[in-house]
Amino acid sequence: MPRVANPGLDVVLNVQPVDDVYGEDAMAVRVAVHDGRAPLRVSIYLDGDLVDTWVPGTTGYEMRLRDVRGRHVITARVIDATGRWGATSECVELAPALH
Secondary structure (H helix, E strand, O other), rough: OOOOOOOEEEEEEEEEEEEEEOEEEEEEEEEEEEEEOOOOOEEEEOEEEEEEEEEOOOOOEEEEEOOOOOEEEEEEEEOOOOOOOOOOOEEEEEOOOOO
């Protein structure tokens, strides 16, 4: 019996510095998932450590990481209802805010 291809999910990660309401350095982490079947499990990692998991997601996710300075690797891992998964990482650098 031939194997049926089960391609991974298309995961897009967007990380931007933002002004935090508490005056701290922050990053907005946005994850978009294309062609996934809801519900999604979206996990966010900072330098390899899990910082948040969100279930059930639909097509995307957004969170803010506060009090983050310097260079870091942000990773998003997503699993959909059918077991397909995808992941992507981005290296970002956030300089301290000038107050």
